[in-house]
């Protein structure tokens with residue numbers, strides 16, 4: 019599917035929900051995609067991109083960004099504390115702020131570098147044991163902690179459990195964001211971004227629907243296991 023078609027579907031979903039399409043940002047998720055596809059998206063005017071791995075993004079984006087104004091990079095994958103500094107240096111937004119140790123590391127890097135990416139608190143709305151994200155029951159306290167560390171918290175992010183109806187997860191995330199006075203909602207992927215927009219998503223993260231299937235991740239790309 020082309021970028022244009024995705025933009026049209028986003029616009030239609032926003033209008034159907036009585037929302038201004040300009041309030042929905044399309045994050046084109048370019049992780050593991052060949053550069054030729056990413057360059058095609060850049061040439062079609064796309065400027066906001068999502069990456070999952072700090073090292074992969076460090077390798078490819080300096081060159082891709084060169085000579086192109088307005089490129090915005092969002093980290094949407096899990097972030098190890100020992101890569102917090104590199105993430106603050108490279109990214110304009112981080113969607114995977116999900117634990118106190120990481121919040122502390124990010125806060126220190128923000129102070130050191132004088133640069134503060136917008137942050138989204140990732141909530142594990144399905145309370146899945148293997149999944150990243152702060153449990154919903156701890157979200158309010160965690161958001162307060164992040165604010166006390168002067169992190170610029172812009173909103174909340176979730177990845178609903180696979181194979182489940184995403185709707186209750188989007189609703190739960192929206193409730194958590196609203197009661198904490200947060201406007202940003204990073205939710206919705208290729209399979210469910212229209213549902214997410216109906217529930218108030220401000221940022222949809224769409225990969226394969228734009229770029230096609232991703233090649234499998236190679237071992238050499240793998241970041242070492244979390245060091246927390």
Ligand SMILES: *Cc1c(COP(=O)(O)O)cnc(C)c1O
Nearest residue numbers: 047094207208223224225226227
């Ligand atoms: C890979 C990824 C996406 C994009 O997924 P698609 O199904 O290809 O649209 C969105 N969000 C996160 C957190 C991802 O890791």
